[in-house]
Every structure is written in C-alpha cells, then in structure tokens.
Amino acid sequence: MRSFSPSRPQLLQLFNLMLEDYGRQGWWPGETPFEVMVGAILTQNTAWTNVEVAIANLKRAGMLAPAAIINSDQTELAQLIRSSGYFNVKAERLKNLCRFLQECGGEGVLREKTSQELRQGLLSVNGIGPETADDILLYAFERPIFVIDAYTRRIFSRLGMCNGQESYEELRKWFESGLGPDQKLFNEFHALIVRHAKEACTTEPHCEQCSLVERCLLGANRQG
DNA sequence: ACCCAGGGTCATA
DNA sequence: TATGACCATGGG
Numbered sequence: 505m506r507s508f509s510p511s512r513p514q515l516l517q518l519f520n521l522m523l524e525d526y527g528r529q530g531w532w533p534g535e536t537p538f539e540v541m542v543g544a545i546l547t548q549n550t551a552w553t554n555v556e557v558a559i560a561n562l563k564r565a566g567m568l569a570p571a572a573i574i575n576s577d578q579t580e581l582a583q584l585i586r587s588s589g590y591f592n593v594k595a596e597r598l599k600n601l602c603r604f605l606q607e608c609g610g611e612g613v614l615r616e617k618t619s620q621e622l623r624q625g626l627l628s629v630n631g632i633g634p635e636t637a638d639d640i641l642l643y644a645f646e647r648p649i650f651v652i653d654a655y656t657r658r659i660f661s662r663l664g665m666c667n668g669q670e671s672y673e674e675l676r677k678w679f680e681s682g683l684g685p686d687q688k689l690f691n692e693f694h695a696l697i698v699r700h701a702k703e704a705c706t707t708e709p710h711c712e713q714c715s716l717v718e719r720c721l722l723g724a725n726r727q728g
Numbered sequence: 729a730c731c732c733a734g735g736g737t738c739a740t741a
Numbered sequence: 742t743a744t745g746a747c748c749a750t751g752g753g
Binding site: 590 | 747748749750751752
C-alpha cells in the first residue's frame with residue numbers, strides 16, 4: 505500500500521478534464537459568507553437540495569443572521585431547518601457557530617486572522633469538524649485550503665492514486681503542497697470533484713460512463 | 729423496502 | 742487509534 509503521491513501534472517490533468525466535461529461550477533451557492541457558513545453545517549451528511557429548503561425558511565423568517573440565531577428558541581430554529589435532517593443537532597451547531605462569531609468580534613475581525621488561527625478557532629466549535637471548517641475557510645473566507653471529503657477519497661481511490669485509508673490531514677496537506685496555495689483552483693477543483701462524483705463516479709463499484717481514468721492515463725503517457 | 733446524501737460527536741476497547 | 746451508535750429528512 506503506497507502513500508498518496510500523485511504528481512502535480514497528474515492533478516492538473518485531472519482538473520482540466522473535469523473542467524472540460526462540466527465547466528465552471530460557481531461555488532459556493534450562497535449570497536453571503538454567513539450563508540455559506542450556515543450551509544456548510546446544514547449540508548453535513550445531507551443532500552444539498554434539502555439544505556436549500558432550510559436556508560429559504562431561515563431567510564423568510566429573518567433568521568439568517570448571527571444575532572437572530574443566537575436569540576432564537578432552539579426548538580423553533582430546529583423546525584425551520586427540519587428538511588436538512590439531524591435538525592436538533594444542527595440547530596445547536598448553528599448556535600455554536602454564531603456564538604463563536606460573536607465572541608471573536610464578528611466576521612470582520614476573523615478576516616484579519618491567519619488561516620491557521622482561523623482553522624483552529626473553527627475546529628474548537630462543537631459541531632464543526634475538519635471538512636466543515638475547511639468549507640468555511642475556502643468558500644466563506646476565500647483561503648487556499650483544500651477540502652477533503654468522501655467523494656475525494658472515492659475518486660482518487662478509483663484512479664489508483666490513494667488507498668482510501670489516508671487521514672484527512674495527510675490528503676489535505678498533499679493537495680495543498682502539490683498544487684501550491686491557489687484559492688481559485690481549490691474552489692473549482694473541489695466543486696468539480698463533487699459534481700463528477702454525483703454525475704459519473706457514483707457508489708457503483710465502477711463508473712461505466714466515466715472515461716476519466718483512461719483519459720487521465722493517456723494524458724500522463726503523452727507527457728512522459 | 730432499501731440506500732444514499734457536499735459529517736461530527738461521544739462512548740467504548 | 743479505531744470502531745460503532747447516534748443524529749433524521751427527502752429523493753432515487
């Protein structure tokens with residue numbers, strides 16, 4: 505079992521192939537950084553379509569703001585986000601996020617912090633784990649942090665580039681050092697991974713209509 | 729009826 | 742450190 509170590513050209517090749525197939529994804533779907541943060545928590549292990557309903561409910565109720573969420577009744581908040589699943593857990597997590605933002609002095613103050621400080625702060629919030637923290641860092645604070653998720657593991661396992669057992673940090677560090685700090689690239693790359701996983705590289709053991717592996721290998725051979 | 733979805737926490741060994 | 746239980750709705 506090899507460690508995860510695809511070459512930089514391989515990664516860029518893969519990125520370009522997916523970009524040709526799907527085009528730009530325009531992530532994250534959300535009008536404000538705060539909406540992105542809320543979405544990051546609500547979409548935990550949940551289909552995005554279910555989250556859209558929940559966010560629409562929050563907007564309609566005037567609840568899509570830190571102060572409103574902090575001051576809301578948790579049971580009431582949970583009902584608004586019911587469609588996103590785990591609603592009791594997530595209602596508490598939203599409150600935890602908002603308290604964190606408030607305690608830190610607000611979004612503007614956080615924007616002055618380094619990515620490492622910000623990441624540690626987010627991870628200290630109960631209910632925000634590595635992936636949610638990195639969603640927020642990349643898509644709400646526009647930091648060059650590469651998001652790892654189950655889709656990333658699935659796709660790179662099928663490409664034979666990893667064994668699927670690597671730790672979150674191991675994979676993240678590899679992408680970040682391999683690609684260099686490039687927020688725009690990380691943004692589009694992760695979005696394309698999600699798109700490709702849903703569209704072609706599904707839970708079926710092999711993706712029939714997915715020619716990515718072959719095309720990626722062809723590209724690699726052509727170059728070396 | 730079953731599986732999956734843009735995870736994370738907590739208890740246990 | 743590494744599993745397993747738990748959280749829960751909605752679509753295929």
